[in-house]
Amino acid sequence: MTTEITDAYVQEQLHEGLRCIGCGATMQIDDPEKAGYLPMAALKKSIDSEALFCRRCFRLRHYNEIQPVELTDADFANLLHQISDTRALIVYVIDAFDVTGSEISGLPRFVGQDNPILVVANKVDLLPRLLNKNRLKNWLQAELKTQGIKPIDIFLTSAKHPQNLDDLLDTIDHFREGRDVYVVGVTNVGKSTLINQIIKAGTGVQDLITTSRFPGTTLDRIEIPLADGKKLIDTPGIIKRDQMAHILTDKDLKFALPKNEIKPRTYQLNPEQTIFIGGLARFDFELGQRIAVTAYFENNLNLHRTKLSGADDFYDRHAGELLAPSPYGTKTDLIKHEFSITEDSDIVFAGLGWISIPAGVKVAGWAPKGVSVLIRKAMI
Numbered sequence: 001m002t003t004e005i006t007d008a009y010v011q012e013q014l015h016e017g018l019r020c021i022g023c024g025a026t027m028q029i030d031d032p033e034k035a036g037y038l039p040m041a042a043l044k045k046s047i048d049s050e051a052l053f054c055r056r057c058f059r060l061r062h063y064n065e066i067q068p069v070e071l072t073d074a075d076f077a078n079l080l081h082q083i084s085d086t087r088a089l090i091v092y093v094i095d096a097f098d099v100t101g102s103e104i105s106g107l108p109r110f111v112g113q114d115n116p117i118l119v120v121a122n123k124v125d126l127l128p129r130l131l132n133k134n135r136l137k138n139w140l141q142a143e144l145k146t147q148g149i150k151p152i153d154i155f156l157t158s159a160k161h162p163q164n165l166d167d168l169l170d171t172i173d174h175f176r177e178g179r180d181v182y183v184v185g186v187t188n189v190g191k192s193t194l195i196n197q198i199i200k201a202g203t204g205v206q207d208l209i210t211t212s213r214f215p216g217t218t219l220d221r222i223e224i225p226l227a228d229g230k231k232l233i234d235t236p237g238i239i240k241r242d243q244m245a246h247i248l249t250d251k252d253l254k255f256a257l258p259k260n261e262i263k264p265r266t267y268q269l270n271p272e273q274t275i276f277i278g279g280l281a282r283f284d285f286e287l288g289q290r291i292a293v294t295a296y297f298e299n300n301l302n303l304h305r306t307k308l309s310g311a312d313d314f315y316d317r318h319a320g321e322l323l324a325p326s327p328y329g330t331k332t333d334l335i336k337h338e339f340s341i342t343e344d345s346d347i348v349f350a351g352l353g354w355i356s357i358p359a360g361v362k363v364a365g366w367a368p369k370g371v372s373v374l375i376r377k378a379m380i
Contacts, residue, residue, distance in 0.1 A: 005044045013047055022057030024222040024234070083184070083235070084112040089176040092149070093185035093194060096121040096156070097258060097296075099140065100376055101243050101350035102189045103147055111184065118175055119144060119151040120168065122190040125158035126258045128296075131380055139379055159194035169198065180230045187237035188245055188257075188351075195234045199224060242372035243351030244280060252325035256280060256352060258298040264380075265295045265303060272308040277301065279319040279326030281349045281367045282334055284308050288361030294380075297353035327368040334366035337373040344378040356380060 010029070018027040025036035029043060036054045038046075046052055083090070090111045095102040099121075104110065107117070121140060124133075137154050144151060152175055155168055162168075172181060185191045222234040239246075248256055256278070267275060270290050275283045278301050285291065286308070295303055304323060306314050315323060319331035326332065339347065340362050346354040347365045350372040356379075357363060365373035 005047060007040065007044075010040060010043055010047060018047070018052065019222075020054040020057055021051055021222070022053045024236070025054055025056075027052070027054060081110050083115070083182050084110060086112070086115070086180060086182070088112075088115050088180040088182050089172065090115050090117045091120055091172060091181055091183045092117050092151070093120045093122050093183060093189045093191045094140075095186075095189040096124045096136070097126040097262070097353075098189075098243075098351055099143055099379075100348045100374060101240065101372070102186045103143075104184070104186060104238055105147065107147065107149060107184070111182065116152045116175060117149060118172065119149070119154045120194070121154060121156050122159050122194060124156045125161050126260070126262055128262055128264055128380065136379070139377070142377070157194075159190045159197055162197050165197055176230070178228065178230065181226075181232045182235055183233065184235050185237055186240050186243075188243070189237070191237060192234055195222075195224065195232070198232070240350070241370060244349065244367070244371050245351050247327045247368050247371060248280075248325065249328065255325050256298055256301060258353070260299065262296050262353075263299050265297075267293050267295070267305060269293055269305075274306050274308045274311040275355070276304045276306065276311075276315065276323050277349065277352065278303075279315070279323035279331070281352060281365065281371075281373075282311065282315070283347065283355050284311070284364040284366070286338075286362045286364055291358055291361060294356045295353070296355070296380075301353075332368055335369050335373075336364050336366050338362070338364045339375050341375070345375050346378050348372075348374050348376055350374075354379075 014027060014029065019025065020027060020036055027036045027038060027043065028034065029038060029040050031037060032055070035056070038053075038055050042055070092104070092107060111117070119140070121136075124136075127136070133156055136156065140154050141151075144154075153171065155171055157164055157168055183191050183195060224232045224234070226232055244256060245253060268290065269275075269285045269292075271285055271287055273285050275293075275295065277283070277295075277297060283293075285293070297303065302322075302324065315334070316331065320326045341357055341359055343359045344356070345359070346356050347363060348354040349365060349367055367373045
């Protein structure tokens with residue numbers, strides 16, 4: 001005979017600190033707008049389950065429906081800052097396709113200057129296969145140096161299509177030296193997907209941690225016990241508001257974020273020509289000799305070349321239709337960022353992709369207000 005679960009029993013368990021296994025939030029039954037909410041009736045049914053999910057995670061997992069929560073950027077940063085008081089191995093996950101957009105400024109300050117950092121470059125399956133892996137590692141090493149990070153190693157992988165997971169586990173185990181492991185990164189770099197693969201490899205359990213393409217899915221630290229009594233901890237993703245994902249509708253995210261290997265698109269451009277990147281961004285070749293540029297974006301994202309002189313009017317007439325998707329699902333003002341290029345470079349649209357350009361030209365990148373456009377040394 002099944003014992004009836006009472007309201008008092010639920011309240012007692014809540015007082016002891018029940019957590020959602022999907023996002024790590026503390027469970028509560030009082031406020032549907034706050035993290036960890038689950039109605040009393042639903043909580044009674046699942047409270048003794050090994051897979052206790054809040055309503056937000058349940059809806060995200062089963063209906064692909066995202067609900068906003070009240071955590072601020074400062075909340076995420078404070079949760080991450082707690083690591084500095086521990087002795088741990090830091091696994092810093094970055095997005096190989098969006099390296100610049102997935103950087104955490106001042107990471108050593110957050111996680112402790114004495115804690116070693118192992119960098120895991122995820123989503124390498126999105127990069128063109130022609131890219132030499134050793135050259136990519138060297139390029140990443142130089143990029144990380146500008147952040148003040150000297151990693152003990154750089155590991156290339158794909159959490160979505162893992163082929164070297166055992167090697168990664170061996171690498172983590174080698175460098176942790178009996179310590180806890182904290183996995184850190186900004187939102188949408190694939191941290192939780194990576195940890196799910198680790199859990200699956202160790203226990204056979206699939207998709208334990210809630211994952212999605214939406215920023216900010218993990219809301220608090222999630223602890224997974226290791227064989228020696230230490231823990232592997234998934235931390236909340238630091239939200240970077242300058243990423244394109246934050247100004248896209250749920251429907252448009254799938255058109256803007258790459259899902260498969262990027263097929264580079266090369267254009268021969270004369271001065272005063274423009275390339276629109278859907279309705280989301282724009283590249284202007286303002287001054288210089290005729291050049292070849294190569295664009296790296298989601299394969300299904302429409303790129304449209306036109307004359308610079310009529311580009312403003314063209315955008316006004318076609319944003320959201322020919323030029324789609326567009327920010328917030330409608331036309332919006334794009335902000336101009338100008339650059340004089342002195343070496344072969346990439347002009348990067350944070351969270352969206354980049355265009356490779358040669359030295360000796362003047363260019364401009366346009367993006368919605370708040371989305372970063374910047375120049376870096378060419379990756380490819």
